[in-house]
Amino acid sequence: MKNLNGILFGSKTGTTSFLLKGKDMKTISLPKLSTPGKIDLARAALANDLPLMAKLVAAIPGDPSARGTTTYYATRFLSWFEDQSGPLYFSVFASAGNMKLPFYAFSSLPGFDCPGAGACLYGENEFTPDNFGKGWCYSFTGWRYPAAFFRQLQNSILLRSTAGRAIVANEFASIPEGRTVRLYVDGDFANLAILRFWMEACKTRPDLDVYGYSKSWELFLTLDKQGYSFPANYLLNVSSGSRYSSTVKEKLLQLDCTRGEFVAVPVARKWITSKAYQDKGNDGSKEYRKEVASQLRKAGHDKVFACPGACGNCIAKKEHGCGTNRLRGVVIGIGIHG
Numbered sequence: 001m002k003n004l005n006g007i008l009f010g011s012k013t014g015t016t017s018f019l020l021k022g023k024d025m026k027t028i029s030l031p032k033l034s035t036p037g038k039i040d041l042a043r044a045a046l047a048n049d050l051p052l053m054a055k056l057v058a059a060i061p062g063d064p065s066a067r068g069t070t071t072y073y074a075t076r077f078l079s080w081f082e083d084q085s086g087p088l089y090f091s092v093f094a095s096a097g098n099m100k101l102p103f104y105a106f107s108s109l110p111g112f113d114c115p116g117a118g119a120c121l122y123g124e125n126e127f128t129p130d131n132f133g134k135g136w137c138y139s140f141t142g143w144r145y146p147a148a149f150f151r152q153l154q155n156s157i158l159l160r161s162t163a164g165r166a167i168v169a170n171e172f173a174s175i176p177e178g179r180t181v182r183l184y185v186d187g188d189f190a191n192l193a194i195l196r197f198w199m200e201a202c203k204t205r206p207d208l209d210v211y212g213y214s215k216s217w218e219l220f221l222t223l224d225k226q227g228y229s230f231p232a233n234y235l236l237n238v239s240s241g242s243r244y245s246s247t248v249k250e251k252l253l254q255l256d257c258t259r260g261e262f263v264a265v266p267v268a269r270k271w272i273t274s275k276a277y278q279d280k281g282n283d284g285s286k287e288y289r290k291e292v293a294s295q296l297r298k299a300g301h302d303k304v305f306a307c308p309g310a311c312g313n314c315i316a317k318k319e320h321g322c323g324t325n326r327l328r329g330v331v332i333g334i335g336i337h338g
Helices: 035-046 050-058 070-081 138-144 146-159 162-173 192-204 217-225 246-252 269-273 285-298
Strands: 002-004 007-010 015-020 023-028 104-106 180-183 209-214 234-239 258-265 304-306 331-335
Touching (some): 146 162, 162 192, 234 246
Parallel strands (some): 104 180, 234 258
Antiparallel strands (some): 015 023
């Protein structure tokens, strides 16, 4: 590991594909900014501290012109961040799809945009800044790919202003008719204004099937208390790992927009390392799902379904349990794999 100006850098490499604005590009992260380093960057950006952002980006080693590196994306993000009036470098929605998630998908920063996060973000520790990121949240593993991190950061910033939300709304309006959209993959509804924004956006596109997972339970209940009518085309999965009580959860489960619970349970590590949890066609998937269902029943749930990993065909061809009323009231479970 290497340390510059208090920021940690690693030397592991990784390759993946991310949809960038106007193109599909391979990203290769070398050298790689560590998770603590990215947390520092995110904190500076969300505080709108441009001088600190510039200092942190300048400290990242590497050639800014070397495509696919952390410093390549960081310098381009900083260029947009300086006045936020230029064209976006990263697409707002991931639209290309993949075997695991064949839908349009929106992400923002995990943790920073998760006011209801509990054990998933902090583990069994106190909910303090020093323990931020010490839980089992899988979203942080995606930060090893710089394009993923900077797209999340871009989206978090956009959602925090009226002008930014207008950009997001325009992108949402551009999604082709009849598609499925996931809100969120990473991140969550950060505040009441953002939750209302998304619910109103869903109402403008009744042709879309929108679903997602959230730990921002109190925000939904607050909006409901205000007499708000949730869109008919949005389904909420009540995600485990929240900081809120079971009493709050039971109230949330009564909302018309709620499909049911989505619960992460401990399973044998072999199912994670063998990737049995990723797709029902993988070796060991049947046994893995059996263990998930068993853990759910041990926790006191009667109607259960074990998520096979890949979305889009878990209950029937081109159908997914988390986004259908067919599984309303059923507890869907997945093995902890963060």
